[in-house]
Amino acid sequence: MKTPLPNPRAPERPTESGEPTHPPRNELRLPAPSCDPAAEPTGSSPLQGPRVEPGTYPSPEDVRHICAMKDLVVRNQAVTQSYSDLSNAVGQLLGTENANWSTFATWASKQAGVSIRGEDMPRFFTDVLKGLDGVTRPLSQVDDLLRKLGLPALPLADIGSAGNDAIQNVSLAISEGNKRVFEEVGQELSRFVATFQGDTQYDTAKVAQYLSEFPADKPVLEEAFGHYAQAMFETDPKKKAELMLLANNKVGLHEQRRLQPQIEQALNAPMKETFHGILRQTIEAQINALPFPANLAGKAALKSGVVDAALGPVVERMASAFRRLATEHMMKLAVPGSALKLGNDLPPPPGMESTLFPPHLRTIESPELRKLLAQFDKSPDSLEGSGAEDWSRLDQRMNYIIDLFRSRQSDPALFDPPFGQRVA
Template identity: 35%
Template sequence: MACGTLPRLWPPPTQAEVDAIIRMEDPVLRNLHITQAYHVLKVALTDVFGEEDVNWCGFSTWASKTAGAFIRKDVLPGLLGELLDKADAVTRSLTELQDTLLGAWGASVGVQFVLARTLEEITDEVARNAARGNFIVFEELGPLYTDILETFSGMETPDTSRLERVLSRLSPGPLEEGGQDLLIRATRAYFEAMFTTDRKARAELMFLGNALVGYHEQARLQGPVVAALNAPLRELFLDNLVEFTRADPNRRVRGTPEWGLRGAFTPLANRLERIWRELATRTLMRIELPDVTLRLGEDIPALTSERDFPPELARLEHPDLVALMAELDRTPDDTAGSAARDWGSLADRMNLIVDLFRTRQQDRLLYDQPFTFLQVDAFKSGRVPHGRL
């Protein structure tokens, strides 16, 4: 039985408290509670799994904290400024057309106004999808890890009846049919790790459990991820442009039909959408860890200049883990090639995530607190804390 030494600053959540978080309607406050719940669980679970190998909640804490920036739309000012700067050169190239159709004021101010309004709508959509994904994952995995903590705590020797108690609450079957086979396999790997004394074997079992849970949750996130990346800037820009001209007929030549206005500005809208996709992909494809912000379009940094992974995970031996890495990792045993070319692709995400999990599995910084005590007190009182979160 493991015995964690990390300070217990908050009691672990009960199933009733996890259910209360799931029922929260405010996505901003719910995200803060979810992030904190993951943090408390990861620390409490060291009593079950030990501290050397970080469990999945150690990674989800920081993924959820990163998602919070999108849910709160903290990224809007920076995105807006950068998009407007890049769009300025594009819009200047169409000055004559804009002057003709929108008038001098409309050309100089209107397009920027329409673009700012469009970006605000786009970031609203990104925020909704980030909140949806944050909720989907916690709704399924918050109760599971709380159940693992409550059921597995205190075991000195393997008690398979407790394992079966946890597994009985999961639904067998493939994920594409609503099943939780990956979570069942992960729970079995975690259970075996609890009673494995060999450090390498235990590390591999923890990695197996973490990777299986990561695979399950990323598959469940496919819809929100794709929706966030594919926000329709072109259509929204043209809709807002038409609405802008209708608000004051003097802003365009009388008699210009809507289809003519849309046709004239479609090339501009297409170029603006390409700029947005580039900026959004770079902004969305990141995760903030305690010591570094990882750009997910770049290779995961090696653990040190001398090795990619912790020694226990340098060469994998567990048959199930080797098979899983052959399925998910395009460059097994190497962080080179881990960059996600397309974050909307489940295969690309998992190719990166398994290397992230593997390099950082023994990184104690992941146990850091995501929030200050004052911030936790604030959102537990129903208030969004001031300052940077």
């Protein structure tokens, strides 16, 4: 049955600060999640498990409606708010002593619309390129060729323009990835809440039936939600924390695999074409501006491929530099209390400078969780080496995400609303 939603419309466009001008859907009337593990979940009773108030989280139909929005900014706002609503709904069933995947997704989605659009990036990109010998050497060879053709050196402003166009390509790819993951995982989160709310004990047959409805091409996602179902009824706090981390990591792995085409599109393929196109257009315009017959040598160089061959090494190095800068300068995750740079190692959470991880996750007992961590965590039980040098690589993303989930899983601030405070 569809979960009724009084107003599935997305929040209004953000202001310059990135905040909506009015409270997003349901935000004012959602109960604040409890951060006390001993607190009884909202809507629970001795005879019935926790229930979630209808209309406080999106139904699968609402998820589809949001994904159909054409305004990319408004859609991202709606996705972000919906992740927060789903985080709270899942939290009412599983508790809020452990963040669920949607809790983290709230902040990743909020960042998606802004982290890759920095207005200072083209100038910053140009300034960095000036100091990169790997770029300046082949660029000087291009300038030597241009001088022989009677042309001025390539203006650095055009390199900045190429960076700006590359950022626009990145923005479109990030927006598509934001929609794709929400369309898939958002519906499953909603279905989980609708299926298990009110339950008081683990029902093997019910869980099996629920999991059988997952598509065959989503085995990791199916496993993840099976772990969430186990965690809902687990009374041992350490086992529950490990089940939650296992589930969160598997949802994360599923979504990162799904996002690979968009991430590669954002940080790899378009860069070379964009940089080459703009630099070639600049040279072609300079050649055409020369009077006859001074322009003949330049036109011959264009036609023969000499110009393209000279631009090749420059474009290759520019694309590589842009990928690194995108990770180091633009790829950030703003979470309550801090802004994390994905290219840097994760800092320890406040108060955990020596222990790094929450009490129940400082050691890992679950064999399945240990196996998953061993597969992707290149520095076990440490945050050193967690930074991603190239965010386009799945292994580097998962290395960062696994440490992020483990170190921040018990942070109650992650349940804060993304667009301002709730009113009781």
